[in-house]
Amino acid sequence: MNVFGVRGLRRAVPALLLVIAAVAGPFLAPHAIDAPVTMAYAPPEAGAPLGGDQLGRDVLSRLLSGGTALIVSALAVAVIITVGAIWLGCLAALSPAARRLVERGADIAILLPPVLGVMLIGMTWPGGGRLAVAAATVALGLPYAIRVVAGAAAPLTATGYIETALASGERLSYVAARELVPNLRSTLIALFGLRFVEAVYIISMAGFLQIGPQPPAADWALMIRENSGGILLNPWAVLAPSLAIAVLAISVNLASEALSRRPAVPARPGSARKAAP
Amino acid sequence: MRRGEPEGGELEGGELEGGGPPARVPTASAASAVAVLRGVVRLVLVRVSLLVALLALVFAAVELLPGDAATATAERGESAADLAARRHLLGLDQPLWTRFAAWMTALPTGDLGVSAHGRPVAEALADPFPNTLVLALSALALTVLASLALGCWAATRPGGPADRVVGHLATSAFALPEYIVAVALVLPLALWTGLLPAVTVTDGSGSPRSWTMLIMPVLALAIPQTGWNTRIVRGALADQAALPHVEAAVLDGLPARVVVLRHALPGAVPAIAAGIATSAGMLFGGAVVVETLFNHPGIGTLLAGAVSDRDTPLVAGVAACAGAVITLVLLASDLIRDAVVGGRR
Numbered sequence: 001m002n003v004f005g006v007r008g009l010r011r012a013v014p015a016l017l018l019v020i021a022a023v024a025g026p027f028l029a030p031h032a033i034d035a036p037v038t039m040a041y042a043p044p045e046a047g048a049p050l051g052g053d054q055l056g057r058d059v060l061s062r063l064l065s066g067g068t069a070l071i072v073s074a075l076a077v078a079v080i081i082t083v084g085a086i087w088l089g090c091l092a093a094l095s096p097a098a099r100r101l102v103e104r105g106a107d108i109a110i111l112l113p114p115v116l117g118v119m120l121i122g123m124t125w126p127g128g129g130r131l132a133v134a135a136a137t138v139a140l141g142l143p144y145a146i147r148v149v150a151g152a153a154a155p156l157t158a159t160g161y162i163e164t165a166l167a168s169g170e171r172l173s174y175v176a177a178r179e180l181v182p183n184l185r186s187t188l189i190a191l192f193g194l195r196f197v198e199a200v201y202i203i204s205m206a207g208f209l210q211i212g213p214q215p216p217a218a219d220w221a222l223m224i225r226e227n228s229g230g231i232l233l234n235p236w237a238v239l240a241p242s243l244a245i246a247v248l249a250i251s252v253n254l255a256s257e258a259l260s261r262r263p264a265v266p267a268r269p270g271s272a273r274k275a276a277p
Numbered sequence: 278m279r280r281g282e283p284e285g286g287e288l289e290g291g292e293l294e295g296g297g298p299p300a301r302v303p304t305a306s307a308a309s310a311v312a313v314l315r316g317v318v319r320l321v322l323v324r325v326s327l328l329v330a331l332l333a334l335v336f337a338a339v340e341l342l343p344g345d346a347a348t349a350t351a352e353r354g355e356s357a358a359d360l361a362a363r364r365h366l367l368g369l370d371q372p373l374w375t376r377f378a379a380w381m382t383a384l385p386t387g388d389l390g391v392s393a394h395g396r397p398v399a400e401a402l403a404d405p406f407p408n409t410l411v412l413a414l415s416a417l418a419l420t421v422l423a424s425l426a427l428g429c430w431a432a433t434r435p436g437g438p439a440d441r442v443v444g445h446l447a448t449s450a451f452a453l454p455e456y457i458v459a460v461a462l463v464l465p466l467a468l469w470t471g472l473l474p475a476v477t478v479t480d481g482s483g484s485p486r487s488w489t490m491l492i493m494p495v496l497a498l499a500i501p502q503t504g505w506n507t508r509i510v511r512g513a514l515a516d517q518a519a520l521p522h523v524e525a526a527v528l529d530g531l532p533a534r535v536v537v538l539r540h541a542l543p544g545a546v547p548a549i550a551a552g553i554a555t556s557a558g559m560l561f562g563g564a565v566v567v568e569t570l571f572n573h574p575g576i577g578t579l580l581a582g583a584v585s586d587r588d589t590p591l592v593a594g595v596a597a598c599a600g601a602v603i604t605l606v607l608l609a610s611d612l613i614r615d616a617v618v619g620g621r622r
Contacts, residue, residue: 104327110555110607111331111600113562116592119580120338123587197452205566208456211584224460228570231460232468242460249452257448 011258015251022067029061033218041233051234053227059237062218067244069213070220073130074199077137081145082192089149090176093157102150109143114202122211133212137202141195152187153180186260193256200249220245320611328604335596336377339589389594393586398594401579406598408484409568409575413560415491416498421553423503428510429542433533435518443507450504455563459497459570466493477573494567502556509552513545547614554610557603
């Protein structure tokens with residue numbers, strides 16, 4: 001039953017610690033995120049170890065608060081996509097016509113760069129804020145994820161035990177949950193990890209383009225955008241949130257690679273940033 | 278699925294010189310040339326129909342908007358009658374299908390519709406779009422070269438320290454958003470040392486004044502995608518390494534470099550081409566973001582304004598252009614695969 005191995009679990013520790021730290025961060029922040037405590041772009045000083053941002057707000061406090069929404073929404077997106085892909089992918093795997101549809105859906109989704117997709121959905125849903133961005137991320141990621149699951153599940157549907165289960169009249173949902181999913185474990189872990197990284201990528205990029213979170217919210221991507229003008233005065237106002245996003249994305253990526261022993265290999269590599277070869 | 282028409286070649290054997298597409302067919306008979314041509318036409322049709330489906334989705338998304346171009350550009354105190362008149366002028370009172378058909382049929386002629394400010398979208402894109410394209414395509418070229426070099430280098434030392442370091446670096450790199458890479462580049466290369474210009478300055482014609490202004494944006498785009506594609510190359514070469522002819526080459530005592538380049542790489546080309554082609558969309562999307570950071574005169578700057586103005590026709594027009602470019606790149610990879618598979622037939 002030990003699919004991960006000690007080594008895999010050890011590599012997942014940094015990612016887990018980081019997620020916990022970011023969720024607990026707002027409670028550790030020494031200052032309010034929206035009150036000036038220093039001069040604008042003040043370099044690190046006694047009360048503010050990372051200095052101040054463009055309005056003199058404490059960079060450390062904003063850093064501690066700025067990851068929660070990003071990580072929680074990225075986790076939610078990854079969970080929704082993975083669960084949705086398991087359902088639709090397993091159903092599609094059982095029917096060749098549905099598989100062709102899934103292939104075409106993923107082929108269409110490649111043609112739309114994620115930034116443009118988020119922009120379009122963000123504009124058609126004004127005031128949607130983070131929810132609109134999360135919905136867009138799900139819509140953009142789902143077609144490919146379904147294809148990965150369907151591709152991995154298709155060979156299994158030809159095996160004797162699945163055919164037996166279907167012939168004995170088990171419901172499709174039962175076959176999917178009890179017979180297919182347990183055999184797709186490593187594919188699904190890789191899928192979840194990569195969807196999380198992808199969600200961090202798209203959601204933070206939307207934040208950078210000021211589509212999701214709006215000022216004065218503390219958000220890592222928004223901090224990079226807002227403070228890039230004063231990068232020479234207080235580099236930490238830009239470097240700290242950049243490092244936070246980089247460490248988050250890299251640690252999750254390495255963790256998901258270590259946890260999924262055999263990374264999912266799609267039959268034909270599809271939209272960028274999905275399963276590793 | 279996409280490998281031409283295998284049944285064509287053997288039935289008829291006309292000796293006309295086909296001079297057809299670059300498929301390496303052993304006996305260049307007219308029939309097989311026709312079969313290859315039919316395969317190519319089929320690939321083009323599939324890709325084009327996918328693009329049309331995307332455009333239909335984009336159009337539908339725009340239609341879901343509560344307002345339209347007439348209300349978006351409405352001036353204060355305009356009467357309902359004025360609005361209706363303009364809606365008629367813009368053709369917005371036509372049924373949905375008529376407008377979609379009109380939009381679609383106008384696209385190939387270069388007419389992308391009218392932006393919310395009443396300016397033709399094609400005109401608004403004429404200057405910035407080529408700048409973005411140069412950025413994205415240079416990054417694509419760099420990515421192809423770098424990932425092939427790194428992937429092959431790692432493959433000559435399977436399981437060794439170099440292979441593992443390249444693997445971990447690649448995994449780390451492709452997780453990074455482009456704007457983070459841009460920040461990591463701009464501090465040491467521009468702000469602290471002044472080696473490269475930190476922002477793009479344009480000349481009179483609206484293009485960057487110096488090619489050095491392209492270095493950092495291109496690097497910021499290419500580094501994450503190189504990570505991704507290095508993994509593709511390495512994975513495809515690993516698949517090939519398990520094949521009998523490659524194992525035979527190893528057992529014959531050929532040097533690792535020769536085995537990888539001469540025996541493994543040719544068979545890996547279709548998988549690599551397909552993987553790299555999927556980078557096109559990411560590069561294009563990344564370019565939009567990186568341009569904002571470097572103030573590069575591409576569509577990124579234009580789109581930032583379009584979002585605040587809720588100028589959906591402009592975003593839809595950009596999506597159409599981007600979709601067309603990505604379709605071309607994907608088609609190129611389809612054709613490469615077809616040629617390689619066709620040569621083996």
